[in-house]
Amino acid sequence: MKFPTRFGMGEVRGDQEVARRCYKTAISDKGKGKVLSIANVELRGDMEPERPQPVEDVLQVPIEEGNAERVLQVGSQLGEAEKGELITFLRDNKDVFAWSAEEVPGISPNVMVHKLSVDPARPPIRQKKRNFAPERQQAIAEEVSKLLQAGFI
CATH class of the missing domain: 3.30.160 (Double Stranded RNA Binding Domain)
Incomplete structure (x- = not known):
């Protein structure tokens, strides 16, 4: 697994068997008050992502x-x-x-088209409805209305 750190990209490699044993140990020792130590863990809460800056003014x-x-x-x-x-x-x-978005003309399907790689023999499956916070729901509705007015969707 790769993840960003303050010093570049960090990488962790693991063994599934060791991970399973560790998980089983953590579950079995849960009620005994035993604390498993984790060394060399960098907490990500205090880290803010670095935004790219121009090289010059x-x-x-x-x-x-x-x-x-x-x-x-x-x-x-x-x-x-x-x-x-x-x-x-x-x-x-x-x-x-x-x-x-209104100023962008339509793109001919000869140039670019988006296709989903699905099996036509399989029936489509409806996804579960997702609930969003009211402010996010409003932002989503505004973006969808912009795309509808521009003729993108």
């Missing part, structure tokens, strides 16, 4: 003059000529950027 460049909502980021360490060319290029091609 970035400049916020509006894609359209006067519209501060649609902003691109350009590296601050670029030369003035390169920075100017890049900003001009991005502004000239602003029609290829999608700022919301």
Whole structure:
């Protein structure tokens, strides 16, 4: 099993037979007050995931003059000529950027299609309904309505 640590990826290898014996021992010693020691365990509760950061500072460049909502980021360490060319290029091609789901045109099935690898001889099985917290339920409903309006689903 691999897992993230503060120092990179950690890896644990185990033996199923030893794990079963340990589990049986833990169950059988449960009522006897015996404590099994676990060495070299790193608790994950105090660890916050590291977010990737830009290598350099970035400049916020509006894609359209006067519209501060649609902003691109350009590296601050670029030369003035390169920075100017890049900003001009991005502004000239602003029609290829999608700022919301409604702005993304449909994709032809000739280019991409999603298929499930299922046996057609088997009948479909309905999954159990999942219950979510009210705020999550509202967020899900909003996202589904956006996708319906955009024609994605």
